Amino acid sequence: MTHLRALEAESIEIMREVAASFERPVMMYSIGKDSSVLLHLARKAFFPSKIPFPLLHINTTWKFHEMIAFRDRMAEQYGFDLISHTNPEGLAQGINPFDHGSSRFTDIMKTQALRQALNAGRYDAAIGGARRDEEKSRAKERVFSHRNAQHAWDPKNQRPELWRVFNTRLNPGESMRVFPISNWTELDIWTYIYSENIEIPSLYFARSRPVVQRSGTLIMIDDDRFRFEPGEKPHDDVVRFRTLGDYPLTGAIRSTADDLPSIIMEMQASRTSEREGRLIDSDSVGSMEKKKQEGYF
């Protein structure tokens, strides 16, 4: 078996373990490339059955418009149960990345929204697409990662996880975060997308897009809610995204890679890490670990 087939089988086994062991599982669906791989793996895991759990999208209302259209088309095409949740209080207060800063915005519209959605659905297991090669604290996380009743992660006291024998047991109120693609690298994701012909949003491919240069990154103007700073003017540039999220917080890179082979080659030649484009990680060292302890995915 090739390396990719072994990873695929491992992920399928993990997904099946979730379906068989939990009462109310849910799968996080964030529409990006990792989510697209996750969706593909879930379809494989349960074929010919439909995916036996809903897909949950935390919608901050600031996602790229194309992402939402793509999401709805996937749900239609593959017939999965899609749940979209937006923090209603955050929405009522008009929380946005411009006035409230990336960390407050992320806390209210992502972390808190996620907690609300998980509580409302009484989900006991949430599958996510995090990979261990992404970030330092992710590298330490178990495949079946225990959360207390407040959804918090206790990194110093993780359950031992041996072989492929996963401890899936929970006390009332506790839940599990499950990461089936823990052992995949970014290159594995791309080569798998390529070899399996998995559809991903076109934002990953280089196109001419309206952008502004801001704190070292290029931000795309996706709608008229965008706030220009004094002197800022949008210009068209051929760019693409290495990671997708809220458009005002997601940096684009200049690139001409407009198909999968050229993306993979560009990535191989790249000298910066994928998360660099995500502004939320750059706040402080250990910020991801802190967010995870607070319940962020």
Added chain:
Amino acid sequence: MTLSMATPDTDIDLWLSQQTDKSLLRFLTCGSVDDGKSTLIGRLLYDSQLILDDQLASLKKESRNRTTGDEGIDFSLLVDGLAAEREQGITIDVAYRFFSTDKRKFIVADTPGHEQYTRNMATGASNAELALVLIDARKGVLTQTRRHSFILSLIGVKHVVLVINKIDLVDYDQAVFDRIEAEYRAFAAPLGFKTLAAIPVSALRGDNMLAQSKHTPWYNGPSLVPYLETIDVSEDLSAQPMRFPVQWVNRPNLDFRGFSGTVASGRVAVGEELLIAASRKPAKVARIVTMDGDLDHAIAGQAVTLVLDREVDISRGDVLTHPGETPEFSNQFQARVVWMSEESAFPGRSYLLKIGSQTVPATITDLKFRTNVNTLEQTAATKLDLNEVGTLTIATDKPIAFDPYASNALTGGFILIDRLSNATLGAGTIEFGLRRAQNLTYQSFDVNRQVRGTMKGQQPQVVWFTGLSGSGKSSIANLIEKRLTAEGRHAYILDGDNVRHGLNKDLGFTEAARVENVRRVAEVARLMADAGLVVLVSFISPFAKERQLAREIAGDIPFTEIYVDTPLEVCEARDPKGLYARARAGEIKNFTGIDSPFEPPKTPDIVLHGAISTPEELAEQLYAKLVIAP
């Protein structure tokens, strides 16, 4: 070592097939604290050019005030991920790192060196094919070196590289290297590693990492990375007897019933006859289904869905196999266990055991010996503490299918789970099944109330409800019993109805008879609690003396007196059985509250006000106060 880099003129398909055809080596780094594990991995990542510019920039910033190599980098910062780890400069939990060379892909588990985090080291070892055992050349073989090596052998890691690190700090002295290697080889001889290589290294300076170091002309063996790139660790799992643990029953509609799982070992093909390990029922493979189309066969490691040619009763946890090469099927076996909990393991304790997709209650029946990690000496033990390794026998509530771990890790490795906290307490590897003839000796522990209670996951006790007829005792007791049962506990209600008609039907309502009545009920309650139950006694028991007697009979069994305090008028208005009416009419004599007194308890453990709250609310209040956990 060079990173495989595609250039724009490379044929992408060719390049991709080179990537996917590379073999994968999963290895771990272990050894004592400060032996330089994190630095070694950081160095591997750095040399394989996997440290990207933005990471390098933040790394150099963080490296100030720390021990650095010529590059001005503290490599260990690359892998110590948690805030607590960076603060303390130690590794707490296993971190997974990924890198690749032209020849191979690698997944590295960087495991902690501190003894208290040994369980995390075992986690890293369980999916590794090879281990780098690091030794600080200045310190030599330490207790933790031995402990980790022993756990490697327990978990079944077959290939070991002894990395004698910081060789620069002993002036590249061959004598130091030779002495440490000899000492380690002598210790490791009984551990059964298939290969064992020793390499002198300085991870910080890069000696013997990628290429032969000019500082160690006396060393002629391979450098670390070339060795890792070429060592053959393959084990042909598909040549072993077939095991297919059923993970999930795939039933999209009435026309399709498949069994989803991963082939743990061996090979399965369409048309072959299979046997269900537990029921010994046969069936043939009709289809092997995947989303990419049906297969004619599947081998170890493939996740597939099997469809059989007939209706057979199969559920999650069943193991499918070929006739003639079935796994063991027994409820008793001997195993080696590494204990991972602060709470010690004792014979007689009951846990949940998970092996493959089977989860069953299991009890440690005997602790044969504990193995000293320093000397490998086996000594008698009555318990197993955190990070200790013992050999013990286990009995499961129902038979399970398994193989000795040495012949199949996936069907021979198990975890033990706490029945209340659900924590993972230990990891075990099965040595062999025990047949009836060599049945277990159960004398190694006393079966007593505590053992029985622990098996039921509860504190056996008597909960004694006193109060007027119609006060709500039985309703509350019933709700408590339901709640306990729903949570998997074992409870029983003793009340007037189920005692008066049988055990006490010879007793009338005279004072002597009432005392005898209570005495018998109290004795039965004591026996039931001794059997491990939570006994709920719902008895008017109007006299303080009787209740005192019941408490005395219970002895050292926890006894909680609940006074359901409902005024007589309320009880009489309710009169659920019409007894008050009959007592008022003179049809029943000596009726408590009418013509016989009720002595309210002066110091009950808990008072419930039956006129103020509903039985549901009272049960809720009471449940919160009862201590059920053992």
